Amino acid sequence: MNMQAGTDQMNAKAEEAEMMTGAEIVLRALQDQGVEHIFGYPGGAVLPIYDEIFQQEKIEHILVRHEQGATHAAEGYARSTGNCGVVLVTSGPGATNAVTGLTDALMDSIPMVCITGQVPTHLIGNDAFQECDTVGITRPCTKHNYLVKNVNDLARILHEAFYVATTGRPGPVVVDIPKDVQFATGTYVKPDNIEHKTYKPRTEGDAMAVEAAVELMANAKRPVFYTGGGVVNSGPGASNLLRQLVRMTGYPITSTLMGLGCYPASDRQWLGMLGMHGTYEANMAMHDCDVMICLGARFDDRITGRTDAFSPGSKKIHVDIDPSSINKTIKVNIPIVGDVGTVMAQMIRAWKARKAKADEAALKEWWAQIEQWRSVDCLKYRANKDVIMPQYAVQRLYELTRDRDTYITTEVGQHQMWAAQFYRFEEPNRWMTSGGLGTMGYGLPAALGVQVAHPESLVIDIAGDASVQMVTQEMSTAVQYNLPFKVFILNNHYMGMVRQWQQLLHGNRLSHSYTDAMPDFVKLAEAYGATGIRCSKPGDLDEAIQKMIDTPGPVIFDCVVANLANCFPMIPSGKAHNEMLLGADISDEEVGSAIGKEGKMLV
Amino acid sequence: MNASQPASAYFLEEKKDPIESHTLSIVVDNEPGVLARVIGLFSGRGYNIESLTVSETEHEAHVSRITIVTSGTAEVLVQIKAQLERMVPVHSVADLTVIGDAIERELALIKVAGQGEHRVEALRLADAFRARVVDVTNNSFVFELTGKVRKVEQFIALMKPLGLQEVVRTGVTAISRGPEAMKI
Numbered sequence: 114m115n116m117q118a119g120t121d122q123m124n125a126k127a128e129e130a131e132m133m134t135g136a137e138i139v140l141r142a143l144q145d146q147g148v149e150h151i152f153g154y155p156g157g158a159v160l161p162i163y164d165e166i167f168q169q170e171k172i173e174h175i176l177v178r179h180e181q182g183a184t185h186a187a188e189g190y191a192r193s194t195g196n197c198g199v200v201l202v203t204s205g206p207g208a209t210n211a212v213t214g215l216t217d218a219l220m221d222s223i224p225m226v227c228i229t230g231q232v233p234t235h236l237i238g239n240d241a242f243q244e245c246d247t248v249g250i251t252r253p254c255t256k257h258n259y260l261v262k263n264v265n266d267l268a269r270i271l272h273e274a275f276y277v278a279t280t281g282r283p284g285p286v287v288v289d290i291p292k293d294v295q296f297a298t299g300t301y302v303k304p305d306n307i308e309h310k311t312y313k314p315r316t317e318g319d320a321m322a323v324e325a326a327v328e329l330m331a332n333a334k335r336p337v338f339y340t341g342g343g344v345v346n347s348g349p350g351a352s353n354l355l356r357q358l359v360r361m362t363g364y365p366i367t368s369t370l371m372g373l374g375c376y377p378a379s380d381r382q383w384l385g386m387l388g389m390h391g392t393y394e395a396n397m398a399m400h401d402c403d404v405m406i407c408l409g410a411r412f413d414d415r416i417t418g419r420t421d422a423f424s425p426g427s428k429k430i431h432v433d434i435d436p437s438s439i440n441k442t443i444k445v446n447i448p449i450v451g452d453v454g455t456v457m458a459q460m461i462r463a464w465k466a467r468k469a470k471a472d473e474a475a476l477k478e479w480w481a482q483i484e485q486w487r488s489v490d491c492l493k494y495r496a497n498k499d500v501i502m503p504q505y506a507v508q509r510l511y512e513l514t515r516d517r518d519t520y521i522t523t524e525v526g527q528h529q530m531w532a533a534q535f536y537r538f539e540e541p542n543r544w545m546t547s548g549g550l551g552t553m554g555y556g557l558p559a560a561l562g563v564q565v566a567h568p569e570s571l572v573i574d575i576a577g578d579a580s581v582q583m584v585t586q587e588m589s590t591a592v593q594y595n596l597p598f599k600v601f602i603l604n605n606h607y608m609g610m611v612r613q614w615q616q617l618l619h620g621n622r623l624s625h626s627y628t629d630a631m632p633d634f635v636k637l638a639e640a641y642g643a644t645g646i647r648c649s650k651p652g653d654l655d656e657a658i659q660k661m662i663d664t665p666g667p668v669i670f671d672c673v674v675a676n677l678a679n680c681f682p683m684i685p686s687g688k689a690h691n692e693m694l695l696g697a698d699i700s701d702e703e704v705g706s707a708i709g710k711e712g713k714m715l716v
Numbered sequence: 717m718n719a720s721q722p723a724s725a726y727f728l729e730e731k732k733d734p735i736e737s738h739t740l741s742i743v744v745d746n747e748p749g750v751l752a753r754v755i756g757l758f759s760g761r762g763y764n765i766e767s768l769t770v771s772e773t774e775h776e777a778h779v780s781r782i783t784i785v786t787s788g789t790a791e792v793l794v795q796i797k798a799q800l801e802r803m804v805p806v807h808s809v810a811d812l813t814v815i816g817d818a819i820e821r822e823l824a825l826i827k828v829a830g831q832g833e834h835r836v837e838a839l840r841l842a843d844a845f846r847a848r849v850v851d852v853t854n855n856s857f858v859f860e861l862t863g864k865v866r867k868v869e870q871f872i873a874l875m876k877p878l879g880l881q882e883v884v885r886t887g888v889t890a891i892s893r894g895p896e897a898m899k900i
């Protein structure tokens with residue numbers, strides 16, 4: 114070996130190895146990961162990091178009012194940009210308050226890195242002030258987590274955290290950093306060549322399986338595409354490939370709540386959302402199809418209804434990057450593990466290579482059947498001249514915002530389902546909602562995060578009166594950073610979905626689902642320094658919505674809607690896709706007897 | 717449709733598929749909390765652990781081997797393997813029962829106290845089972861026994877009437893036959 118070259122190499126290494134404090138390493142690693150915004154809340158155990166934030170300008174910190182708000186804001190930020198959301202909170206209560214958002218991100222596969230402060234290493238395990246077992250508490254609600262005990266591991270772990278959070282099936286990663294590690298001096302390493310020893314997600318689908326899938330697709334008589342949030346996670350390229358694949362085959366397509374926007378809702382081949390509150394045509398097509406092509410969705414119980422009656426006559430293809438999603442609840446015939454975008458590209462190539470053609474005659478018949486289901490017009494509702502129907506409010510909101518650069522978030526409940534049914538999405542990353550965990554209070558902070566990422570866009574949280582009260586404090590953040598998102602509350606004074614289930618399952622005994630002391634949302638907005646608007650007459654709605662859009666700062670819109678409207682169509686628990694309750698003309702008796710004994714046991 | 721049929725995903729457990737017992741071998745990075753992560757998966761998702769052994773097996777590489785005996789329907793067992801494989805610090809998972817005919821061994825220490833005829837009989841049985849005597853007093857033995865679970869169980873059952881005092885068992889550790897080793 115050439116001694117001179119060896120020494121030079123070592124010198125070069127020494128130059129590369131930059132020494133800095135743990136807190137500096139955190140900021141440097143975030144910069145090198147391309148992070149521009151972090152959402153957080155300071156406290157004793159993260160003060161060294163906050164001190165570094167103060168002394169730099171590359172990364173903007175958004176100060177929230179509650180750590181849960183930080184996590185949902187990071188989720189909205191991540192979901193609307195495709196980048197990793199970053200959260201910074203302190204030890205103890207800071208970390209425990211972040212747990213809801215971490216779990217939400219895990220369930221909906223949102224890339225997030227959450228840095229938590231921890232008490233100094235020598236105090237860990239001593240029941241120190243603001244100590245909690247953060248890695249223990251967050252172990253089941255993160256994709257992975259780390260406790261950093263040595264400052265020299267910090268840079269590597271941070272880069273690894275971003276790698277784990279954003280690749281494969283994305284998810285939240287917690288990095289717990291004790292305060293003494295933040296003060297200690299150590300070596301910084303750059304993010305290049307970070308390769309994980311064990312974690313190597315597979316993106317390419319098995320070629321044989323893809324061939325078999327394409328053959329099954331080409332011979333289908335009654336095919337349907339069933340797509341999900343995985344297509345959004347795979348990036349905008351995947352949505353383009355999906356459009357190409359769907360148009361090339363001419364097959365109908367439906368999507369889960371999480372996948373809305375991957376395929377344009379204005380297209381003829383679009384059947385609308387499927388599942389518990391999905392459209393009649395989507396659910397009937399799923400039930401009666403002979404080939405189901407599941408792309409980046411996971412057969413959630415809100416999709417399948419009763420599993421033993423789920424699409425009984427079909428052969429199923431399932432593309433998922435997570436092998437544990439395959440055959441978890443529904444047995445499939447052709448499983449393909451891989452990135453849904455990559456696999457769709459493989460499918461398109463294979464389809465073209467074999468010059469495959471859909472069975473035109475069978476497809477024509479299938480579409481005729483679907484048109485018949487469509488003609489049921491399952492989303493129709495009884496219009497009202499005196500009170501605003503919630504469906505009408507979402508429809509008008511859609512009509513008045515559709516030509517703008519708009520992002521929609523929601524809370525959880527009836528309003529969420531009405532938004533999914535009546536707001537029509539043409540592009541991915543425009544729709545942010547809490548699907549898996551169903552977190553009330555997700556939408557307002559998520560809108561905040563979306564607005565940070567897209568300062569010029571119109572961002573609207575379609576909210577319910579109950580959900581929004583879980584996170585109203587973030588209006589203060591909105592005003593502080595002049596984030597002009599709009600909170601559009603469908604106010605019916607009820608926890609509407611809870612009440613709907615009480616009507617369906619519990620003899621209309623409305624136990625604690627009515628809010629007897631509703632705040633005045635207009636005054637509340639004004640208290641925060643935002644604008645409040647109220648509307649209760651259908652005739653005034655358009656003008657009021659326009660006023661909301663034209664108002665420059667954040668707005669709370671109190672849309673007073675019909676109190677007792679319910680969300681239909683609905684597959685009652687324990688029923689199959691072809692046993693839907695349709696909305697418009699349903700009687701109270703039908704509602705009361707819709708769910709059998711077994712169904713009452715379900716959630 | 718038959719109203720008594722199970723409905724929806726929540727009734728999956730009610731399926732009458734036969735329950736099988738499988739031995740899984742898991743190669744993991746020996747980082748702090750890795751065992752908690754693995755057993756947390758089992759408790760969090762409602763899987764069974766019948767036995768568990770764990771120790772670092774390669775010190776330089778910081779790699780540990782976990783052997784878990786678990787039970788469930790065939791579908792659940794496939795799901796357990798997939799869930800383990802997607803954990804970040806897990807190198808690889810082998811279902812030794814599926815691979816077939818793995819060597820499974822357990823070590824037990826068994827304390828027996830007694831006098832006279834019982835004492836003689838205990839020693840005679842220990843000899844038959846090739847258990848080693850690792851501690852002796854005037855009125856007691858501690859036996860060390862290695863073998864398949866059934867052999868250990870059988871020996872313990874035989875010791876019961878002869879003055880069995882206490883038993884400690886390591887749980888099953890297992891390895892596949894033939895030249896192939898597990899991927900690290």
